[in-house]
Amino acid sequence: xxxxxxxxxxxxxxxxxxxxxxxxxxxxxxxxxxxxxxxxxxxxxxxxxxxxxxxxxxxxxxxxxxxxxxxxxxxxxxxxxxxxxxxxxxxxxxxxxxxxxxxxxxxxxxxxxxxxxxxxxxxxxxxxxxxxxxxxxxxxxxxxxxxxxxxxxxxxxxxxxxxxxxxxxxxxxxxxxxxxxxxxxxxxxxxxxxxxxxxxxxxxxxxxxxxxxxxxxxxxxxxxxxxxxxxxxxxxxxxxxxxxxx
Numbered sequence: 033x034x035x036x037x038x039x040x041x042x043x044x045x046x047x048x049x050x051x052x053x054x055x056x057x058x059x060x061x062x063x064x065x066x067x068x069x070x071x072x073x074x075x076x077x078x079x080x081x082x083x084x085x086x087x088x089x090x091x092x093x094x095x096x097x098x099x100x101x102x103x104x105x106x107x108x109x110x111x112x113x114x115x116x117x118x119x120x121x122x123x124x125x126x127x128x129x130x131x132x133x134x135x136x137x138x139x140x141x142x143x144x145x146x147x148x149x150x151x152x153x154x155x156x157x158x159x160x161x162x163x164x165x166x167x168x169x170x171x172x173x174x175x176x177x178x179x180x181x182x183x184x185x186x187x188x189x190x191x192x193x194x195x196x197x198x199x200x201x202x203x204x205x206x207x208x209x210x211x212x213x214x215x216x217x218x219x220x221x222x223x224x225x226x227x228x229x230x231x232x233x234x235x236x237x238x239x240x241x242x243x244x245x246x247x248x249x250x251x252x253x254x255x256x257x258x259x260x261x262x263x264x265x266x267x268x269x270x271x272x273x274x275x276x277x278x
Contacts, residue, residue: 038066044081045072050255065092068109074099079259080114089273092116134186135270138163140217142195142210147234147251151189154258158272160187160265179216187268188220189261190231191251192239208238221246230264232257 039057043065046052058067060082080092096113137160141148152162165175168182194207217240220229226246233239234251249260262272 039068041065042083043067044083045074046079046081046259047073048075048077048254048256048259050258060090060092063114065112065114066110067112068107070099070102070108074110074112080112090116134184135159136161136163136185136187138165138183138185138188138220140188140190140213140220142191142193142213144191144193144195144234147191147193147232151191151232154261155189158262158265160270175212179219183220183223185224186228187265187270188216188224188229190217190220190229192231192233192237192248193251194235194237198238206238207235214240228268230261232261 038059041058041060043056043058043060044052044054045056053072056067056069056072058065058080065080074094074097076094076097078094078097080094082090082092084090092114094112094114098111098113100108100111102108137155139148139151139155139162141151141164148164152164155162163182163185165178165182168178170178171181173181190213192209192213195210196208197205198208199205217229217231230247230249231239232249232251239248240246247264249257249264251257266272
């Protein structure tokens with residue numbers, strides 16, 4: 033039987049740089065994935081998603097790409113060494129067995145509107161509901177009352193963007209996030225627990241150094257942060273369709 037006739041799995045390849053290749057035919061075996069494509073540069077740490085007929089999705093991480101040139105009738109391609117992700121991803125609705133998971137995600141932000149909108153759009157794409165405070169009705173509430181009113185969420189993501197400057201006395205001012213961002217970060221750690229809060233950091237800015245176990249993710253221009261955020265959300269119990277994340 034020709035190798036091409038054995039490539040019956042439908043794969044999505046998501047590269048670390050944000051590029052995505054869908055509907056790639058391959059064969060998923062134990063700790064190995066075979067594809068006959070030489071037009072895709074696959075590298076270690078790229079993600080492979082296998083869409084199954086039961087609606088589920090398996091996630092793999094590339095350990096060794098294993099590219100081989102074509103020989104005779106055998107086309108060039110990859111025999112990748114892979115490892116399974118911690119979770120299999122099913123569907124695109126956030127839920128936990130036996131209970132429904134709150135799919136609202138509070139976005140803590142400063143003055144960087146582009147970062148805020150980009151994050152909100154990403155959350156929409158993966159089936160979650162972004163909550164942005166200034167878009168909610170005030171109802172004559174103070175800021176802290178408004179935060180409390182809209183803090184019934186399943187997760188919070190904090191945007192540390194260089195919207196302010198500050199320093200210890202005697203030092204030169206350095207970029208830092210707005211002080212409301214730092215305050216709300218601490219608030220949601222207390223409200224939801226550290227496992228339900230992540231922070232996206234843009235550039236080299238000051239972050240709180242007295243909170244251990246806090247997740248900080250680089251808000252890079254390539255979009256690799258989307259994969260990291262998806263993994264954190266999955267670890268927190270959300271079922272994320274990563275094929276929609278890029």
